[in-house]
Amino acid sequence: MALSASSSFLSGSITLHELKAPWISSVRLLDQSLVPSLPWDSYRRRLSVKPVCAELRRSDSVVPLAAPVLVPEVEDRVETEDYERLAKELEHASPLEIMYKALEKFGNDIAIAFSGAEDVALIECAKLTGRPFRVFSLDTGRLNPETYRFFDTVEKHYDIHIEYMFPDAVEVQALVRGKGLFSFYEDGHQECCRIRKVRPLRRALKGLRAWITGQRKDQSPGTRAEIPVVQVDPSFEGMNGGVGSLVKWNPVANVEGRDIWNFLQAMNVPVNSLHSQGYISIGCEPCTRSVLPGQHEREGRWWWEDAKAKECGLHKGNIKKEEVAQLNGNGNGATPANGSATVSDIFNSQNLVSLSRAGIENLARLEDLREPWLVVLYAPWCQFCQAMEGSYIELADKLAGSGVRVGKFRADGEQKEYAQRELQLGSFPTILFFPKHSSSPIKYPSEKRDVDSLTAFVNALR
Numbered sequence: 001m002a003l004s005a006s007s008s009f010l011s012g013s014i015t016l017h018e019l020k021a022p023w024i025s026s027v028r029l030l031d032q033s034l035v036p037s038l039p040w041d042s043y044r045r046r047l048s049v050k051p052v053c054a055e056l057r058r059s060d061s062v063v064p065l066a067a068p069v070l071v072p073e074v075e076d077r078v079e080t081e082d083y084e085r086l087a088k089e090l091e092h093a094s095p096l097e098i099m100y101k102a103l104e105k106f107g108n109d110i111a112i113a114f115s116g117a118e119d120v121a122l123i124e125c126a127k128l129t130g131r132p133f134r135v136f137s138l139d140t141g142r143l144n145p146e147t148y149r150f151f152d153t154v155e156k157h158y159d160i161h162i163e164y165m166f167p168d169a170v171e172v173q174a175l176v177r178g179k180g181l182f183s184f185y186e187d188g189h190q191e192c193c194r195i196r197k198v199r200p201l202r203r204a205l206k207g208l209r210a211w212i213t214g215q216r217k218d219q220s221p222g223t224r225a226e227i228p229v230v231q232v233d234p235s236f237e238g239m240n241g242g243v244g245s246l247v248k249w250n251p252v253a254n255v256e257g258r259d260i261w262n263f264l265q266a267m268n269v270p271v272n273s274l275h276s277q278g279y280i281s282i283g284c285e286p287c288t289r290s291v292l293p294g295q296h297e298r299e300g301r302w303w304w305e306d307a308k309a310k311e312c313g314l315h316k317g318n319i320k321k322e323e324v325a326q327l328n329g330n331g332n333g334a335t336p337a338n339g340s341a342t343v344s345d346i347f348n349s350q351n352l353v354s355l356s357r358a359g360i361e362n363l364a365r366l367e368d369l370r371e372p373w374l375v376v377l378y379a380p381w382c383q384f385c386q387a388m389e390g391s392y393i394e395l396a397d398k399l400a401g402s403g404v405r406v407g408k409f410r411a412d413g414e415q416k417e418y419a420q421r422e423l424q425l426g427s428f429p430t431i432l433f434f435p436k437h438s439s440s441p442i443k444y445p446s447e448k449r450d451v452d453s454l455t456a457f458v459n460a461l462r
Contacts, residue, residue, distance in 0.1 A: 087230045091254070100129040110133075110249075111136045117282040119214025122251065123160075136162065137164055138201060139164045147272060166200060167196040171195045172195060201236070205246055209240070211246070216255055218257055229254065230250070231247070289303060349396050351400045352393065367438070370436075376388075376408050379412035423441070431444035431449075431457075435461050
């Protein structure tokens, strides 16, 4: 985004059709139109806010006991908003306009969820609206040092106080004593995330009527492709309790990641130093790593799992019921027991051999192959398998007639247990090379899945 584009954005007249970049920030300003004839500085005041986890409102009536008062019974009338209609109306609105609408509508009962990553754009956007706003964050106790320093930088840059939520110490203690510090590497990340993130978030949202997130459709095609700019939260409750008591705003839902970064650079907004080290999607330190050029940003999260839904539970409402049915107990993706799936198969080429269970077993059993084989273990619904489809097909075409056979084996569903036990399957995709005169396949160790990297791997072993 050029600076000229930022100027249009600041004017408030630009829409997402003209500029796909929205943003955020926190300031405490008094509407100058209320005091047009008096100096602004003399009316600057710090906004007093209740904690995010405030108790539910009470409606105790205060009536003098000595004077009986007859009050006619009046039926409570609660104004309801059609948020599906509002989402359609704001579908092409700029993030700034969406942010202003959210802050205007909910005032002190709404807060921005800040993760310490690129959703600092939300804080910048909130600042640009000129309206008061609140920011909260979940401190899991396992964040990177760079993230903690970034929190401090953001507070000083915007002159705000981030409202931190912490996990229950007793629950964390029980988990660590019972399973150790890194149990999520063995049985999935869901339990740890539930204790350190989901439950603290639930407490935070109990003190609000609405919250603002940095979700984007392009962050996770498997779970976020259909998120609206505003919705009734499908998973959490607000201060009034019950289904429908919390509204969720996603001002940058329709913005692409590159446009977020163009905006941050144009506005000279502070960013987490981890981004310069290849981190895009940033979570807890043990569960986040940098991604390589060409990899999807969510591939750096929970990389040891082959989860179709790369979510920690904060936005579990994004996962459709039929997708939840495909997740097994430890959070790893799996198709139904019969191996069927509604998605189309991938890696289709005349130079690629589709191996059956019997075929891959024979290949693994033989110790004297006529030709070496390169085989990808995949699941067609996996976005990371889909991302490497083009390069793998190109490699197969390149190796045609070279003496190296290229194949694929669908290793999800009922084949998954076998692939994990016998074929070194850790996550999808897993690439194996079966050399001549060898009793076991060699697993491709790198995350680089471009043609040149895969070719170098094959040439080193053929």
